[in-house]
Amino acid sequence: MQHEGSLPMTTTAQRQVEPRYDAVAIDRKWQERWERDGIYRVEDSDPRPKWFEMTMYPYPSGDLHIGHWYAMAPSDAHARFRRMQGYNVLHPIGFDAFGLPAENAAISRGVHPYEWTMSNVENMRRQLRSLGAIYDWDREVVCCLPEYYRWNQWFFIKLYEKGLAYRAKAPVVWCPSCQTVLANEQVLNGVCERCDTPITRRDFEQWFFRITDYADELLDFDTLDDWPDKILTMQRNWIGRSEGVEIGFDISDYGLEEREIRTFTTRIDTIFGVTFIVLAPEHPLVPKLTSESKRAEVEAYVERARASSEIDRLSADREKTGVFIGASARNRLNNEQVPIYVADYVLTTYGTGAVMGVPAHDDRDLEFARKFRLPVRTVIAPIEWDGREPTEAYLGNGFMTNSGAYEGMTNEEGTAAISKDVEGRGWGHRTVTYRLRDWLISRQRYWGTPIPMVYCDDCGVQPVPESELPVLLPEDAEFRPTGESPLAINESFVNTVCPNCGGPGRRETDTMDTFMDSSWYMLRYCTPQFDGGPFEADTTADWMPVRQYTGGAEHAVMHLLYSRFFIKSLRDMGMLDIDEPFLRLFNQGVILGSDHEKMSKSRGNVVNPDDVVGQVGADAVRCFLMFIGPWDQGGPWSDEGINGVVRWLNRMWNLVEYDAGELDSSPTDPAAVRDTQRVLHQTIRKCYDDLDKFKFNTSIAALMELVNHLSRVWNDQSVDSATWRDSTEKFLLMLAPIAPHVAEELWERTGHAYSVHQQPFPKWDDDLAAEDEITLVVQVNGRVRDRITVSAGIGEDEARQLALDSQRVQAHVDGKTVRNVVYVPGRLVNVVVG
RNA sequence: GCCGAAGUGGCGGAAUGGUAGACGCGCCGGUCUCAAAAACCGGUGGGAUAAUAUCCCGUGUCAGUUCGAGUCUGACCUUCGGCACCA
Structure with missing residues (x-):
């Protein structure tokens, strides 16, 4: 799913701005404390309303890439925001652990795909923990393990029994020299990437799912709450x-x-x-x-x-x-x-x-x-x-x-x-x-879920009985190309008995497309340890559908269409009572290298999150990734740009650590108090709205403006300690979802009760946020000629008169006829002359 | 090629059809320092001008709608995502 390839990392430039606190120690301290206290453990029975928010699970390619952080840090911030809004949030993580790269590693390095995959998973678990996310690790899903893939097999048989799985001939890409099936990715300009032989295509009997039976229903997006229009358009065109x-x-x-x-x-x-x-x-x-x-x-x-x-x-x-x-x-x-x-x-x-x-x-x-x-x-x-x-x-x-x-x-x-x-x-x-075609599920590969079917000369195709699942993927297999499916070499795997007549049978040696795993993993997260079926119906019904899904737009059609089909077919088999897996969808963009190019080892522009986190801490990295720009647009990494965020965290750290009592020894300016309240409440409103809509960059900008304001009033010593404490406390609460470690540390240092992550998000007061005065723009023929400061409650007649009375306006109106005066309340007056 | 997006200062970006450039990076000037870094304060789209007065230009290109367009419409250019076995 999230697929940032395993790439060698460049060392990041020496940073000029260092955190003024021990970021690494604070990260470790709170990650351990949260783990020990289990504050992110998700209880099904929690009475608060449920909110299931998922990010697309990563492929365990080896190292966590800054691209994974880009996908996961903002989604964690959003899930944390929902927690602070009072939801019981399930924001799980897992690994999309079957797939081609593990076999490539097996061939090139002689490592078994299982070993390669699981050691990558182990490493990525450690790296993912360094994010400080609210993942409940007890719910982790790793789909190359039999306790997961047995249910792929179970579903396959259910779909077969329902008439939704069938066999037909279909072409595969074939390298005549390697005598093997190639993935499209392994074909470069019409030749095999390994041996440069021109490819051809061969027809094999393969398994399909009848997604086309659902084509019309898949065109019905009415129950999808908030999916990007572009994704719906792409799906509509894909179905065609x-x-x-x-x-x-x-x-x-x-x-x-x-x-x-x-x-x-x-x-x-x-x-x-x-x-x-x-x-x-x-x-x-x-x-x-x-x-x-x-x-x-x-x-x-x-x-x-x-x-x-x-x-x-x-x-x-x-x-x-x-x-x-x-x-x-x-x-x-x-x-x-x-x-x-x-x-x-x-x-x-x-x-x-x-x-x-x-x-x-x-x-x-x-x-x-x-x-x-x-x-x-x-x-x-x-x-x-x-x-x-x-x-x-x-x-x-x-x-x-x-x-x-x-x-x-x-x-x-x-x-x-x-x-x-x-x-x-x-x-x-x-x-x-x-235009949509049935879903070809067969892969002539080793590292996938064995398709649980048996061929018998007398009885034809027979499904493996449910009691015999899982059909385990044998450990020994031939990964090198032989012209046959890797599993076909393994006689002890292939030869079996026919489930129907007890006579000799041969197992299907193809494995399943990995999109099978991702079509239902959201269900497994709800009851991950359940062994009486793929999911426990009642609990899963309480969590599903996923309220918010986030991931890359590269999954706009295939994965998202397959999982929609899957849920609909399960519904029609009576397993679930929902029509759609994902109610809302948000696609993040792609993070680029600091040269504005896609990160790649050949360009040498790859950023290793471990390095940066080791220097400035998880929170600075989280904040910077969210601050780069709109999340759905992606953007370039910048070793210099992150300085701004570090500097900001330093400034806010100082402010929060000041002894507020000092303020009471100087006179208080009521106007400054009023301004501070206004800025604070405007920030809360802005931050709330923006976090809600994944507009992390502007919510952080608003928090920066609040810090700038607080910094000014501290220098002036113009507010009282109560106003100050109220401001910094609410600031920390707003900071908590985006920078969870430093927010927790400062929450503790300012004498608050553990944990900041169990507090509600602050509420704003519209009266306190209201402006007393506004700037009225005065235009002549659409060009700005004057700006006048007026009371926020100014009436239309007065505003028009003030505009016409303006000397600057008169200079442009002079000698011409006023044809119209356009008034936009609270905004502008446009005098049309001609 | 087809389908889907995106183009705004030196850079990342902000902007319910209503003050273009919030916030940040970088840069320039200042404070502090023996000095540098850090920190703090101020400035920073381009042009005309003595001027922080005023005026003009400016959101990929060309048209259009509108009192008013970065935002809406059409055409074009460039870049990015997907195209069914990478995930």
């Missing part, structure tokens, strides 16, 4: 619902079992403009229809297409390629024979894997027709059409032309009429297609 018509083109002349080519179109109104048919290279009819004279050419083309990626194939930039297969099909609406091509811009995974080519009204078809000199026939006439062939495909609405009985209809009418007629004659039917 299209209404259209599946229509057959007659190929009965060829005497095949298939008597037609089925194509899907969203533009049945353009059916009279079809001048060719294109099949995907993988389409089963390609070998059957290809003429002998074209066979060699077609086969070579198909082989080439299998080597190219979908991104390349779909690129509208690339010149269209294709081959005529020496066959034709009949368009039943006009009885025309049209040639059949194979071309890689058509994919088997969308629609029917075959398209009707209408070059006049589709960009890609037009490009293809031009390349192969195929006719272009306009069948939808633009509203004011001069009758000439357009130079671009016309995608808009118009009147049906060259369209037989439908001539002269609008194309909307034509769509309806043709759809109806086509259905009446049995040539096709209206249907809905999705």
Whole structure:
């Protein structure tokens, strides 16, 4: 999930500003105390309202990267803020511990994936503790352990029994030299990253989950409280619902079992403009229809297409390629024979894997027709059409032309009429297609959850009985490429008995996609030790759905769609009574190196949090990460920038440590007291609103302004000790969620009862926060010409008069006619002259 | 290429359609010091000007809507995330 790769760290620059307190000792002191007292232990029975706030769990890549801190420190601050608002907050942590990097480490370093993963987990636990987060470690989830993955297997069987898991052939990327399946990541520019051999694709029988059964429901975002619009848009586009018509083109002349080519179109109104048919290279009819004279050419083309990626194939930039297969099909609406091509811009995974080519009204078809000199026939006439062939495909609405009985209809009418007629004659039917494909769950890898299925010659595919779970991942496996799944080598794993007949059986040797683990881990956090099922229903029902989820936007579609599907399918199996896993979502951005580039070992711009925390303490790092800028935008790390935060913490430390009693030996200025109260209460309001909305940067800026103000009034000795104490106390409470260690330390030093983290967030008073005077901006024709200080309660008439009376305004109005005066209460007066 | 975002001082950024540049970094000046660092105080978008008076320019580019646009609309440019086996 959070995947900051394991990278060598550069040593950070010598810092000029050092904390004026012993940050490392304070971190350690309070982390140990909180742990000992268990103040972050989460009780299911706690009567306060529950708030389940999750951050995407990390992949245990080795070292905690500053990117992990960027994901986790602000989310912890937000969860702490919810605690202070009076919620019983569950803010858990775990490890996304299955996956490819562990196998890569096994191959390159000879370490077993288990050893590699668990030692990384151990290290990252230590590093995560240094954050000072409110994680309840008793609820940790590590999904490569049998007590977790057995439930992956349990769910798999439930989905299988429900008809939501099935087997089908699907291509995988294959390196012919390594004789192994490659991940997309292992392919660079079409060649295997290990041996530089050009890749190809092979078809394997693999397991799928029927996420497409839920496509329509996944498009319903109504119950999602607060998800970024961009994520919803991306999911909507990813699902890609299209209404259209599946229509057959007659190929009965060829005497095949298939008597037609089925194509899907969203533009049945353009059916009279079809001048060719294109099949995907993988389409089963390609070998059957290809003429002998074209066979060699077609086969070579198909082989080439299998080597190219979908991104390349779909690129509208690339010149269209294709081959005529020496066959034709009949368009039943006009009885025309049209040639059949194979071309890689058509994919088997969308629609029917075959398209009707209408070059006049589709960009890609037009490009293809031009390349192969195929006719272009306009069948939808633009509203004011001069009758000439357009130079671009016309995608808009118009009147049906060259369209037989439908001539002269609008194309909307034509769509309806043709759809109806086509259905009446049995040539096709209206249907809905999705760009979304079923979820391919099989991986030909070792380090994952074994798929709990057995193949029996007599009984076919059989699920492993629930009582025999987990199917343990055997320790011994061959990681080096052999052409087979690593588990297939292990005879004692593979050979088993058929659960149905007791005869010999062979286990499935593929493992599951790691998105399986992350699809339901939120449920496991609720009752992590429960062994009667993946989760205990009642307690989990109390916590779920997750009230707030945070993580990287790279998971906008896949992970988030899979887990939404998972929860819906569990609901339909009666295990849960919720529709969505995550009510609210917030995506943080990416932290960059101080050179504003993505952190990478080759750039040498990687920051090691252990180093920085060792110098300035966890709180300064937390504050700086939150202060960089808006959390959802990410931003560059800065060794210099963190000085500002350290300096601020030093200044506030001093202020809080002053002996407030000194103030009472000098006269008190009532105006300063009033100002201090106003600034304090405005800060509370600002801080509260901003923390609520993940606007950490501006809430810290507000706290800095409060410190600046307090610093001034201390220098002036202008307030009384009670005002001072009230201000610093409330300040510490606001500081607590973002800088938990120093806030706790100063809370103790100022004589408060342990713990600051068990206090409510301070409340503001609107009267105390109110301004007495405001600055009224006076504009002439929208340009600022004067600013006048007026009472906050000024009336409209008075404000207009003051504006018109202004000498600066009169200088600009002089000799012109005042046409309008715009008044915005509390803000401005704009005098419009001309 | 397709889908989704983001472009504001030297830098990170702030700004319910209403004072552009809050807060911080850096820099400049001052206090303290034998000196430096730290700390503290003050200044800091560009230009014209003797001026902290006043005026002009300024939020990626070009148009538009509006009394008023960083903010809304359209087109374009650049950068970033995703594209189904990295997680």
